[in-house]
Amino acid sequence: MKADLGTIAERLRRAERALVVGHVRPDGDAIGSAAGLALILRELGIEAEACIPDHIPRHYRYIPGTSVVKGVNELRGQGFDTVVVVDSSDISRVGEAAELFPNRPPDVVIDHHITNSGFGELNFCDPNAAATCMVIHELGKILLPHGYSSGIAELLLLGIATDTGFFRHADVDERVFAAAAELSRYGARIRPIAEAILENRTLNTVRLLSEMFRTLVLEEEGRIAYAYLAEEHFRKCGCEGDEAEGFISEIMSLRSVEVGALLVEWPKGEIHVSLRSKGRVDVSEIALALGGGGHPRAAGCSFKGISLQEALELVARELRKGLKKGLGT
Numbered sequence: 001m002k003a004d005l006g007t008i009a010e011r012l013r014r015a016e017r018a019l020v021v022g023h024v025r026p027d028g029d030a031i032g033s034a035a036g037l038a039l040i041l042r043e044l045g046i047e048a049e050a051c052i053p054d055h056i057p058r059h060y061r062y063i064p065g066t067s068v069v070k071g072v073n074e075l076r077g078q079g080f081d082t083v084v085v086v087d088s089s090d091i092s093r094v095g096e097a098a099e100l101f102p103n104r105p106p107d108v109v110i111d112h113h114i115t116n117s118g119f120g121e122l123n124f125c126d127p128n129a130a131a132t133c134m135v136i137h138e139l140g141k142i143l144l145p146h147g148y149s150s151g152i153a154e155l156l157l158l159g160i161a162t163d164t165g166f167f168r169h170a171d172v173d174e175r176v177f178a179a180a181a182e183l184s185r186y187g188a189r190i191r192p193i194a195e196a197i198l199e200n201r202t203l204n205t206v207r208l209l210s211e212m213f214r215t216l217v218l219e220e221e222g223r224i225a226y227a228y229l230a231e232e233h234f235r236k237c238g239c240e241g242d243e244a245e246g247f248i249s250e251i252m253s254l255r256s257v258e259v260g261a262l263l264v265e266w267p268k269g270e271i272h273v274s275l276r277s278k279g280r281v282d283v284s285e286i287a288l289a290l291g292g293g294g295h296p297r298a299a300g301c302s303f304k305g306i307s308l309q310e311a312l313e314l315v316a317r318e319l320r321k322g323l324k325k326g327l328g329t
């Protein structure tokens, strides 16, 4: 059932051992909201763990508070009386972490994806929130009215900064700046976050980026752009799959582009697609048509068992349809 943050705060205060879970292929918002909420609960004297059910890209580890996050295997066999799932639109997003709370729904779901299915006992989803960390901050103010540590504040700022493309996206409004100001007052610093996320590429990663641009295709006077990275590109450059993170925004940095896609084949046999729009095209619809999901300006989907070439054709076709619809032609 739907619940307000006051009801959720009441429920969380009754927890003794809590688990906070983010999603597979984690981003800054998943990591920041899982780790941030777990640490807020610890400040309340609750035994709380944060779980990310997947590999955490190396650059997030530069933010000190992320060290609290554990993998699924480290948490097996432990009982939790309260399970919270954050930043995930449906239960499949938590991957193997679902094995930590078998045969029951999570007690609380906190999210900002418009497609959230409401799979918890208590659900709070605010599609107008620029990040799940925005919601965690509101909840944190209810749970800890006298404020919380700079470490927690920095984790929440990480999620807000990364989900808004460092305060660039259209959903950056007064609420976002007000939250950032409050977190800053609690001691959060944007500089270490910017350094960890934006200024942390290795030379190999930059070489991988130039490989990506070699595969770039532009259509419709450059309004559609898509590129790919095959597993061979990663091997050739000595890179891991997560090192292509943020590359989609390099495609979107092209002036002409309205809608863009990046297909990443990693590991071999899996293709992960990032979709972005500057506003006129709704990429959540494109993602949905391809079996994925997300937001109107940032979405994604995955393929298994088809070739990169086949995936490129499927994606290109939906991009063309999406552009037509978006331009009203």
Ligand SMILES: [Mn+2]
Pocket (backbone or CB within 6 Å): 029, 030, 087, 112, 131, 132, 163
């Ligand atoms: Mn998010």
